[in-house]
Amino acid sequence: MKISVEVNGQVYERDVAPRLLLVHFLRETLGLTGTHIGCETTICGACTVHLDGRAVKSCTLFAVQADGRRVTTVEGLAKDAEHLHPVQIGFWEEHGLQCGYCTPGMIMTTSAFLKENPNPSDAEIRHAIEGNICRCTGYQQIVNAVQHAARLERGGR
Numbered sequence: 001m002k003i004s005v006e007v008n009g010q011v012y013e014r015d016v017a018p019r020l021l022l023v024h025f026l027r028e029t030l031g032l033t034g035t036h037i038g039c040e041t042t043i044c045g046a047c048t049v050h051l052d053g054r055a056v057k058s059c060t061l062f063a064v065q066a067d068g069r070r071v072t073t074v075e076g077l078a079k080d081a082e083h084l085h086p087v088q089i090g091f092w093e094e095h096g097l098q099c100g101y102c103t104p105g106m107i108m109t110t111s112a113f114l115k116e117n118p119n120p121s122d123a124e125i126r127h128a129i130e131g132n133i134c135r136c137t138g139y140q141q142i143v144n145a146v147q148h149a150a151r152l153e154r155g156g157r
């Protein structure tokens with residue numbers, strides 16, 4: 001099937017199999033390997049991207065379901081390497097990662113979450129990342145990273 005998807009501001013027209021998952025479209029068809037694959041069964045959240053601005057697990061959608069829509073992956077979050085997204089800065093400065101496997105998904109989930117809740121409590125952050133599994137950090141540094149990002153987005157330090 002022919003689809004046309006805007007990914008990180010660029011429109012891609014491709015002929016894809018109806019059963020191709022969005023995560024495989026991103027990684028294998030477009031070569032955007034920043035989106036990770038963990039479980040492929042909607043459990044781990046490693047594959048989270050934004051679809052029309054909302055966080056979705058890209059192993060849960062077929063590529064054809066993104067036809068005519070706008071996808072942002074972790075590669076498209078920052079303007080460039082000199083201007084990281086506040087959530088990326090938060091993870092960097094608060095050591096919100098160890099192995100990094102969950103990190104793209106965590107960043108995409110929490111960047112969408114902060115748009116809806118710019119001043120969250122720790123409990124609200126923990127609720128927001130319930131669908132994202134991290135086997136390394138114990139989550140507290142991720143919560144700290146998101147709080148730091150929220151402060152940056154509100155104009156603080």
Ligand code: FES
Binds near residue numbers: 040043046048057
């Ligand atoms: S790979 Fe999509 S939720 Fe785990």
Ligand code: FES
Binds near residue numbers: 097098100103136
């Ligand atoms: S940093 Fe290793 S899984 Fe989260």
